[in-house]
Amino acid sequence: MPDLDVIIIGAGVAGLTCGCLLAQKGLKVLIVEKNQKVGGCCSSFEKEGFSFDLSVQSLGECQEGGRIWNLIKKLDLHDPIRFIHLEPAREYHFPDQKIVQSSQLETHIENLSKLFSNEREGIAQVYEVLRKIFDEFSQIPSNLNWFDPSSFSSQYPFLSKYKDKTFGQLLNEHLSHPFLKTILSIRCSYGLLPPEEVSVAGMAGIEMSYFNHGVSCVEGRVEELPLKMGTAFEKMNGKIFQEKEVEKIIMEDRRAIGIRLKDGQEFTGKVIVSNIDAQRTFFTLLGEDQIPSGFRSKLKGMKPSLSYFILYLGINGGLEELSVSNNEVFSDDQLSEEYRALYENRIPNGAPFYLLAPSRVNPSHAPEGKSTLCLSMKAPYHFSRGWDQKMIDDLSQYLILKASVLVPDLNKRILVRAEATPKTIEKWTGNFQGAAYGWAQIPGQSGILRLQRATPIPNLFLTGHWTSPGGGITAVVASGELTAEAIWSKFERGEF
Numbered sequence: 001m002p003d004l005d006v007i008i009i010g011a012g013v014a015g016l017t018c019g020c021l022l023a024q025k026g027l028k029v030l031i032v033e034k035n036q037k038v039g040g041c042c043s044s045f046e047k048e049g050f051s052f053d054l055s056v057q058s059l060g061e062c063q064e065g066g067r068i069w070n071l072i073k074k075l076d077l078h079d080p081i082r083f084i085h086l087e088p089a090r091e092y093h094f095p096d097q098k099i100v101q102s103s104q105l106e107t108h109i110e111n112l113s114k115l116f117s118n119e120r121e122g123i124a125q126v127y128e129v130l131r132k133i134f135d136e137f138s139q140i141p142s143n144l145n146w147f148d149p150s151s152f153s154s155q156y157p158f159l160s161k162y163k164d165k166t167f168g169q170l171l172n173e174h175l176s177h178p179f180l181k182t183i184l185s186i187r188c189s190y191g192l193l194p195p196e197e198v199s200v201a202g203m204a205g206i207e208m209s210y211f212n213h214g215v216s217c218v219e220g221r222v223e224e225l226p227l228k229m230g231t232a233f234e235k236m237n238g239k240i241f242q243e244k245e246v247e248k249i250i251m252e253d254r255r256a257i258g259i260r261l262k263d264g265q266e267f268t269g270k271v272i273v274s275n276i277d278a279q280r281t282f283f284t285l286l287g288e289d290q291i292p293s294g295f296r297s298k299l300k301g302m303k304p305s306l307s308y309f310i311l312y313l314g315i316n317g318g319l320e321e322l323s324v325s326n327n328e329v330f331s332d333d334q335l336s337e338e339y340r341a342l343y344e345n346r347i348p349n350g351a352p353f354y355l356l357a358p359s360r361v362n363p364s365h366a367p368e369g370k371s372t373l374c375l376s377m378k379a380p381y382h383f384s385r386g387w388d389q390k391m392i393d394d395l396s397q398y399l400i401l402k403a404s405v406l407v408p409d410l411n412k413r414i415l416v417r418a419e420a421t422p423k424t425i426e427k428w429t430g431n432f433q434g435a436a437y438g439w440a441q442i443p444g445q446s447g448i449l450r451l452q453r454a455t456p457i458p459n460l461f462l463t464g465h466w467t468s469p470g471g472g473i474t475a476v477v478a479s480g481e482l483t484a485e486a487i488w489s490k491f492e493r494g495e496f
């Protein structure tokens with residue numbers, strides 16, 4: 001008899017979601033995590049009295065009826081986890097204009113329609129396509145692994161029609177004003193892709209998971225969400241190993257039968273779930289000889305998302321000068337230029353950046369009379385100038401200088417600083433080259449074409465941002481739920 005029903009490799013939000021839901025069904029579940037705490041990308045850290053969230057700044061679907069709200073209700077976590085609704089969601093600062101984005105879709109469409117009155121219909125049509133795709137995608141059953149293209153196109157007409165299209169193509173079909181297209185394209189950067197590369201399906205997930213039940217942040221530190229999920233999991237008799245790295249998935253008769261840890265311990269399970277980097281799962285933990293050649297070549301040809309350089313600052317004084325906590329600052333409206341440089345492993349002059357002021361909404365992040373800031377920009381892993389301390393200092397100075405336009409005298413106010421490069425993110429999460437959102441959301445890797453949760457190994461499943469639907473906390477919660485549903489239905493049918 002195997003030691004466990006289910007072994008989950010990695011305690012990211014997806015692994016925890018999947019683990020909690022299966023433990024709630026009464027299965028014997030073990031989650032193995034290499035770090036000293038659970039949460040993966042969704043973690044926080046402390047420095048000299050300041051508290052910083054490593055990466056995640058805002059979440060979708062946390063208000064009543066949203067996916068995350070429903071999950072924490074199901075796990076009975078509403079008391080310990082609370083959310084702060086962000087309205088407006090963010091501000092975009094262009095050299096001559098500021099655009100305020102609402103977290104309510106109808107308000108957002110109305111605001112844009114007032115600015116571009118000739119394009120009212122086109123704006124509504126773009127969001128209607130995104131909404132339809134998002135709704136269709138949410139209806140796909142968890143066990144869909146392969147599909148019959150003819151019945152698929154009648155059941156999911158929008159997903160079918162836009163399967164190969166980019167968001168840039170959708171914008172060109174419905175809109176004409178270049179600056180309006182730029183505004184609608186800003187959130188493509190949440191897939192770390194320009195509009196002419198990000199898929200319509202990818203953008204539907206990025207946009208609608210935010211507009212569906214608003215934009216929120218966790219009250220306190222963002223890691224409260226995974227930490228409390230971990231506690232709930234243990235209360236349901238789930239077991240978590242922390243600071244234990246899985247180095248091998250053990251195979252027998254072409255089935256995954258267990259895991260081996262770096263310290264040599266072995267555990268067997270009826271089902272193995274990987275919440276970690278997909279290439280590492282298949283090429284390192286399994287071994288190339290264990291996977292069918294077609295699947296192997298598919299994996300080798302896939303493109304991961306880009307990563308970030310992040311500067312965390314603890315500063316003196318409040319941040320009354322900012323009207324919202326989430327800001328994005330642009331030197332011009334040529335969003336695609338930035339990617340040309342990033343693909344050549346450079347960060348361009350005048351690169352746009354995010355300016356987040358977490359303590360503005362979460363005062364507990366900073367001591368009395370002080371504040372936190374998080375400045376970040378897209379960054380290549382193989383930076384042509386290398387990620388040495390001199391480079392990190394130069395980029396930090398660039399961000400501080402640029403941010404001073406919104407936060408005067410910033411340089412003089414800094415008390416504490418810390419930085420994260422793509423290499424830091426890779427080290428912490430194990431994600432290939434620090435990829436922030438798993439595979440890039442390009443047409444061939446999005447929607448129904450994204451890597452499936454079921455794999456060619458019958459009892460090995462994936463969950464998290466390397467599989468469907470993709471990156472972001474709401475999406476990986478969906479992924480964890482769908483993986484759990486697919487596994488549970490097999491247990492119910494007596495297949496394990």
Ligand SMILES: Cc1cc2nc3c(=O)[nH]c(=O)nc-3n(C[C@H](O)[C@H](O)[C@H](O)COP(=O)(O)OP(=O)(O)OC[C@H]3O[C@@H](n4cnc5c(N)ncnc54)[C@H](O)[C@@H]3O)c2cc1C
Nearest residue numbers: 010012013014034040041055057058246430464465472473
């Ligand atoms: C800088 C940045 C900013 C972001 N901002 C946002 C945001 O504002 N909003 C949003 O919704 N999303 C955001 N995201 C994306 C979001 O954080 C991720 O898509 C999501 O957290 C991924 O969750 P996951 O469960 O798939 O995996 P991960 O969080 O990657 O977790 C994987 C876990 O597996 C563990 N692991 C790896 N290898 C092993 C091994 N061999 N053995 C055991 N354990 C292992 C890792 O330590 C990790 O804990 C951001 C991401 C980044 C990097």
